[in-house]
Amino acid sequence: MNKAELIKTIATESGLTQTQANDALNALCKVVIDELSIGGEVNIVGFGRFYVAERAERMGRNPKTSKPVMIPATCVAKFKAGKTLKDAVA
Template identity: 65%
Template structure:
């Protein structure tokens, strides 16, 4: 499912226009991005949680040359599915 299909589904389920559903989805994405940018966490009961974790520096290998390279530490976003979502998929 892509963004436009998601917007159509949101609009039909919530009884909104597609423009309103688009605004709601954009607002949700903006809020999640803002919270994660400030090292926060977003928990949606039953759906899951988004949080930022630190990935440690590690050694890697250039697959083309076989040369060892250092991969710098960085922050990454992790998503953990909630119980309701896990049960729906299983």
Template identity: 50%
Template sequence: MNKSELIDAIAAHADISKAAAAKALDGVIVAVTDTLKNGDDVTLVGFGTFYVGERAERSGRNPKTGETITIPAARTPKFRAGKALKDAL
């Protein structure tokens, strides 16, 4: 499912226009992104939790030259599914 298909599904389930569904989805995405940038978690009870994971610095190889390189530490977005979502699958 891509974004436009998700907007169609939201509009159908909530009985609202596609434009309103698109605004709502964009608002959710911005809110989750801003919250994660601030280092906080976003928990949707029954669905899951979005959180920021820390990835340590590690060594890797340049596939073109084969030389060893250092991959810097990074913060990455992660998702942990909630019980209701797991049970639905």
């Protein structure tokens, strides 16, 4: 499902217009991005949790030259599925 299909489905399920559904989806994305950018987390009970995790510095390998390369530490966005979502998928 792409973004356009998701917007259409949200509009159908909620009774909103597609423009309103698009605005709602964009607002949700903006809130999640803004919260994660300051190191916070967003927890939607039953659906899941968006959070920031630190990835440690590690040794990698350049595939062209096979020489070792140090990959610097970084922060990454992660998602952990909630119980309702896990049960629905299983």
